[in-house]
Amino acid sequence: MFDKYKEMCKKLKINFKKDFSLTLSIFLIMIIASITLFFFYSYITLCLGIMCSFLYLFTHFENLKASLKQLTNAKEIAFNGFYRYVVTLLTNGNVLYSALQMSTEYVDNVLVDDVNELIADIENDTSIEPFFKFMSNFNDESIKQMILLLYKTQEVGIINDVLDSINESMINLQDNSISNYISKEEKNIERFYMVPILLSALVMVFISLYIFSLIGEGIYV
């Protein structure tokens, strides 16, 4: 679990030591405060304090996870463009290493560090290992297959037919990610359907409370 936390921080480019010490300090302060309150008030404050402290830890890790998911999603979308550039450069007769190097000029900022890392790794290690490392940035299986195909082009040479057939899967990939975004955008506005209903209920409750208090006053007078 600790390794996973470290890995998440590394991928999100967060200083692990700083984040860990800050989170732990806030958590400990909250625990100490709830224990202190326990001596002055009741055990309920202790329970509430401990619950809040753990809730803080939980939300912190959930936020990290959500940020990582967003980053992965952004990288998957940027991968489409990157892959297109590499395939174009490969079909134009460049070797994979120079195609990757040339593609960094055009690739999206969110992916450029990972591509540079892949280039540096390929320089030292010609095995499949750097490609596996690069793959770990994505969740989508078809993207992982595409990366393996890139490794194959390094080993065997350019396989034009295979590269061409990838076009179709790339278009599907784009369609999926765009459809996901559209439904997400539509859901954002759908949240407001409930608002007028809740506000109507609130107005009713507000007026009812006043009327009941008036009736109550009438009974006691």
Next chain:
Amino acid sequence: MKIKKFKNLLYFIIFLFVATFTVWYATNSLLLSLAFDILILIGMIRIKKLNTKKNKLIHNIDAAYNFVNLMNIQMLSTTSVYEAYKSIENYIDADFANIDSDDIHEQLNEVANNYNLNSFKMYVHTLQIYENEGGNFKKMQEIPTSLCQKCKIYYHKLEKNKFSKLIEISTLFILWILIIYILRISIPDYYEKMMENVLTQIGMFAIIATGGFLYYQAVKEYLINEIRGL
């Protein structure tokens, strides 16, 4: 153009009048209704800015789509990007005007960066790669072109869908306002008595202001469109 501006101003004045009357009718306070007017004015200024931004995005998408389609047709008969650009210059948006042959790619990149559309940036990069590295342009442009086309289709579709949802939400908000009116009319004595108290006046104002703010958020949600990746 002037008639449209006048029409918009007229709609705004009617809306402001209805809102002022509603707040005054619900809270019995002219001061609170004037305070609500100030909030509406602030909201309207922000909405106008967002609307301008949205219109600019739609304009950029249409201009990029037009450029990509015409460029693709011209690139079938020539291998020079500048030559292709020159023959379509009169039919594309003014943003692409006066591009020199020496720095055509830099200027196209600049337009692409201003447009901030990934699909168009990809297309411009493809033109650059084609000119520098060569290759089969027909195949190279397939994905960027399909992305530019999808960009236009999806953004227009998203805007249309969001607009119909906004209309539904607006209807619900109007019904909510009607409920306040109905309550005011059906129990006038209780309501009058209730609004004699400053705290209940402020309470009712807070509910209406919250509703107004949340409606503003819904309009904002309609105006902000961003499909990442396109």
